[in-house]
Amino acid sequence: MDALALLLTPTTLGVMLACALYGLVIGAIPGFSAAMAVALMVPVSYFLDPVPALAGVVTLCAMGIFSGDIPGALLRIPGTPASAAYVDESYRMTQQGQAGLALGTGLICSSLGGIFGSIVLIFAAPSLGNLALQFSSIEYFWLACLGLTAAIAVSHGSPAKGLVSLSLGLLIAMVGLDPVSGQPRFTFGTEYLSGGLGFIPVLIGLFALSEVFRFALSPGNGKPPSVGKLHGLFRGVLTEVKRMGFQILQGCGIGTLIGAIPGAGADIASYIAYASTKKQSRHPEKFGTGIVDGVASASAANNASIGGALVPATVFGIPGDSLTAVIIGVLYMKGLNPGPTVFLTQGELITAVFLAFLMANILIVPFGYLAIRVFRHILAVPRTILMPLIVAACIIGSFAVENTVFAVMTMLCAGILGFFMEENGFPLAPAILGVVLAPVVEDNFLNTLVKSNGDLLIFFSRPIALGLAIITIAIWLVPPLIALLRRSASKVRST
Amino acid sequence: MKFDDSINGLLIICLGGAVIFLAQQLPTLQFIDYGPGFMPTLIGILLVICGLSVLAKRIALNEGKVSTWLRIDSDQSLSRALLPIGFVIIAILFYIFTVNVLGFLITMPVTLFSLLFYFNRRPGRDIAIAVIGSVAFHSFFYQLMSVQLPWGLLTPFAGVLTW
Numbered sequence: 025m026d027a028l029a030l031l032l033t034p035t036t037l038g039v040m041l042a043c044a045l046y047g048l049v050i051g052a053i054p055g056f057s058a059a060m061a062v063a064l065m066v067p068v069s070y071f072l073d074p075v076p077a078l079a080g081v082v083t084l085c086a087m088g089i090f091s092g093d094i095p096g097a098l099l100r101i102p103g104t105p106a107s108a109a110y111v112d113e114s115y116r117m118t119q120q121g122q123a124g125l126a127l128g129t130g131l132i133c134s135s136l137g138g139i140f141g142s143i144v145l146i147f148a149a150p151s152l153g154n155l156a157l158q159f160s161s162i163e164y165f166w167l168a169c170l171g172l173t174a175a176i177a178v179s180h181g182s183p184a185k186g187l188v189s190l191s192l193g194l195l196i197a198m199v200g201l202d203p204v205s206g207q208p209r210f211t212f213g214t215e216y217l218s219g220g221l222g223f224i225p226v227l228i229g230l231f232a233l234s235e236v237f238r239f240a241l242s243p244g245n246g247k248p249p250s251v252g253k254l255h256g257l258f259r260g261v262l263t264e265v266k267r268m269g270f271q272i273l274q275g276c277g278i279g280t281l282i283g284a285i286p287g288a289g290a291d292i293a294s295y296i297a298y299a300s301t302k303k304q305s306r307h308p309e310k311f312g313t314g315i316v317d318g319v320a321s322a323s324a325a326n327n328a329s330i331g332g333a334l335v336p337a338t339v340f341g342i343p344g345d346s347l348t349a350v351i352i353g354v355l356y357m358k359g360l361n362p363g364p365t366v367f368l369t370q371g372e373l374i375t376a377v378f379l380a381f382l383m384a385n386i387l388i389v390p391f392g393y394l395a396i397r398v399f400r401h402i403l404a405v406p407r408t409i410l411m412p413l414i415v416a417a418c419i420i421g422s423f424a425v426e427n428t429v430f431a432v433m434t435m436l437c438a439g440i441l442g443f444f445m446e447e448n449g450f451p452l453a454p455a456i457l458g459v460v461l462a463p464v465v466e467d468n469f470l471n472t473l474v475k476s477n478g479d480l481l482i483f484f485s486r487p488i489a490l491g492l493a494i495i496t497i498a499i500w501l502v503p504p505l506i507a508l509l510r511r512s513a514s515k516v517r518s519t
Numbered sequence: 520m521k522f523d524d525s526i527n528g529l530l531i532i533c534l535g536g537a538v539i540f541l542a543q544q545l546p547t548l549q550f551i552d553y554g555p556g557f558m559p560t561l562i563g564i565l566l567v568i569c570g571l572s573v574l575a576k577r578i579a580l581n582e583g584k585v586s587t588w589l590r591i592d593s594d595q596s597l598s599r600a601l602l603p604i605g606f607v608i609i610a611i612l613f614y615i616f617t618v619n620v621l622g623f624l625i626t627m628p629v630t631l632f633s634l635l636f637y638f639n640r641r642p643g644r645d646i647a648i649a650v651i652g653s654v655a656f657h658s659f660f661y662q663l664m665s666v667q668l669p670w671g672l673l674t675p676f677a678g679v680l681t682w
Contacts, residue, residue: 071664191569194558207546237604240606415631420660
């Protein structure tokens with residue numbers, strides 16, 4: 025009840041409302057990701073109390089992920105990567121005059137998925153927190169390694185490029201004073217770097233400014249694209265939702281589970297849910313031709329994945345994806361340091377945040393309806409106006425938190441780096457996970473070694489740590505070994 | 520703006536090498552062999568290995584042949600396509616180097632107008648958006664969020680311009 029009282033204050037509700045509208049607008053604009061929306065929101069959350077700040081961020085995530093469906097269905101351009109799995113399906117429905125059914129089903133399923141993920145989060149996180157109280161620095165070290173490993177294993181494209189991205193993130197976090205000895209590292213004698221590179225300027229640069237550079241490379245003609253026609257929103261939706269109850273529930277389960285795996289975000293969750301529904305369908309050949317079954321479970325999965333991702337984020341401080349990496353950053357910023365003890369020391373605050381997430385997912389239905397209705401107007405704002413305003417927001421956002429123009433310089437460099445990485449096929453998500461997890465890995469590694477006088481065997485001395493170590497090392501070694509065996513087998517066959 | 524992967528690979532190897540070199544200059548802890556340089560060294564080694572892997576893959580796939588070292592997803596020539604990016608960078612650098620002298624309420628409208636005009640070429644509308652946008656950002660961050668945005672030249676008028 026105390027947590028609910030913390031949530032139901034005018035400030036918190038006002039911030040949630042503003043973030044809901046902001047998330048819906050940004051998510052609905054093609055090419056703008058939910059991570060970008062959150063990155064630009066973080067400097068504002070810095071000046072708010074913990075509950076409104078975090079309630080706003082989780083509301084923004086929920087709304088941003090849903091509203092990515094709108095341009096997907098009406099323009100065939102996914103607003104966020106999380107909607108990419110079923111964009112063809114929903115657009116074909118629009119071409120067949122069923123845009124209302126596609127978007128209405130997506131809206132209800134997103135809300136159901138989000139509610140499912142929130143309930144799992146509310147019940148699973150504190151229980152896992154109790155278990156995690158027995159964890160020492162050894163288990164945290166392996167958990168963070170597992171998080172980094174999974175980030176590479178599930179990132180798109182070449183694993184080597186994913187690993188480079190992760191290394192760059194880790195390297196960014198190495199700048200500043202060493203956490204154990206206090207020795208300056210990569211500061212090149214300048215005092216600006218002794219405090220390290222700020223997380224928020226780096227985040228804004230990687231996710232928001234890099235997007236501006238990509239726009240600048242091909243600005244287009246500035247005219248809004250033509251939007252597909254929308255008839256009868258919600259017509260026949262409830263019947264379809266009832267018919268597909270099992271698939272939607274399955275999508276919720278897949279989304280929550282995939283979301284909880286470090287590195288696997290909403291996009292992967294929706295791809296897997298879509299593929300699984302198609303595999304189980306009696307008419308798999310109809311998938312891709314404009315069938316509502318393809319939209320339902322995948323849109324439930326992508327919203328459920330956020331709740332799933334928040335479980336390891338709050339219990340272990342291990343981000344599930346780039347969005348939760350940002351949320352972890354905000355949790356640290358607001359003094360709610362993620363970890364099992366947060367449920368003991370600040371239980372009410374963290375429960376209030378979880379309840380805010382649940383509330384946001386319920387509010388997706390009315391707000392989403394509104395966003396679908398005004399989508400044409402959102403799209404009418406030319407990008408040639410939006411992008412300069414985003415540059416201004418990037419500049420002020422990075423300046424606001426650190427109160428120095430050096431932060432703007434950091435943001436600019438991170439933006440150039442992010443642009444270079446994306447253009448050359450280096451995924452951004454592992455980099456931001458690297459920035460967040462580097463201190464966890466390093467602190468726990470060095471503190472454990474100090475305890476054991478440098479004996480490395482201590483990392484295998486406890487049962488849970490040993491289990492985590494085996495899983496982590498298996499993910500490192502098994503795929504290359506399998507590839508090697510296959511290659512030698514094919515060589516033997518060919519000779 | 521895509522570089523050929525052979526260049527990407529070489530860049531990563533050089534970066535990894537530089538990181539290893541710099542990490543070796545850092546001292547170790549008194550009681551254990553792992554000091555502030557340990558993690559950076561590991562990262563440097565990882566970068567070198569990954570760089571070699573990117574390079575090897577590139578050579579294996581195309582047998583070392585390179586059609587273009589750098590290409591862009593645009594119909595324009597390389598220099599024309601990169602010009603807008605350069606302009607955005609210059610606009611941000613202008614803000615960085617002048618904001619403390621000129622103040623936010625002068626620097627931001629100029630920065631914003633230059634970017635708007637570059638992409639829109641509608642001076643009247645661009646000026647209006649630049650001024651209204653800057654005042655809105657200032658009101659939100661300075662007045663509401665108490666961010667100490669620099670006043671610069673306008674310091675004597677700070678009291679008048681604050682509501």
